[in-house]
Amino acid sequence: MRGRRGVLMWMLVALLSCLPACRRESAEDALRERIADLERAVQARDAGELRGFLADDFVGNDGMDREDAVRLAQISFLRYRRVGVVLGPLQVELHERRATVRGSAMLTGGAGALPGSAQAYDVVTGWRLEDGEWRLVSAEWEPRL
Template sequence: MKNVIREPESTRARLWRTCLLLVLSLHLAGCARPTPEQQLRDQFAALQRAVEQRRPADAMEGVAEDFSGPAGMDRAALHNLLRAQLLARDSVGVTTGRLDVSLQADTATVRFDALLTGAGRGRWLPDSAQSYRVITGWRREDDEWRLHYAEWQTGP
């Protein structure tokens, strides 16, 4: 066997190796899949954004085909309600309190308080604001969270 004497690693080589490890670590961290709760929170935020940006069709993408709401409301009725409210107002704002998320395998319940504001001719929303207590049910369909149930009541 031949004895190999290694010279101390140069500063430049150490810097290069450190940068390479850092880039690799960042790449692997970027590939990490979000947790189910984070995916649900992201879907919730996308739905909220779509409403505020007056895009009812985009908001409905996150709603399950068999959605059910108050007084027998189905998905079509929710879509019509959303469109009517957006057409009746120049702007709509949705401010939510803390989301209380409870996960159970491929289903979840999200409870929160919401303040809806609108400017324009009032119907469902007053021209100023109305607060609601909301309970929503979600389930995973094709690796996406879908809203399948909602109930709300006016809050204090």
């Protein structure tokens, strides 16, 4: 009897220790993490990695497609030695396998410690869950000033 109780106790401890690791990440948490990864890719000036966030059918302002967005990033990364992005609070609206994210973004670029150029934008993005990963399918931005 004593041996069974000890085995059951160890099984219970093992099961309970697995629960935090087994907890599934919510769709909103996964999307917010994906947005943070996108922010890091921009700050790392990595246009190749940026391409991986964009859906094949991405569309931005003025009909910008996926390749146009990557080229714009490449040009910006060439123009500015330092690129920064700071996101304001994000409002996430989930619609099953799609999401809309609204917020603000401050983009900076410059050669030294101080930004040579900075602009705040109001941003609305559309996201789609593809093969378990959130992809950016649309982005609209408007200068705040």
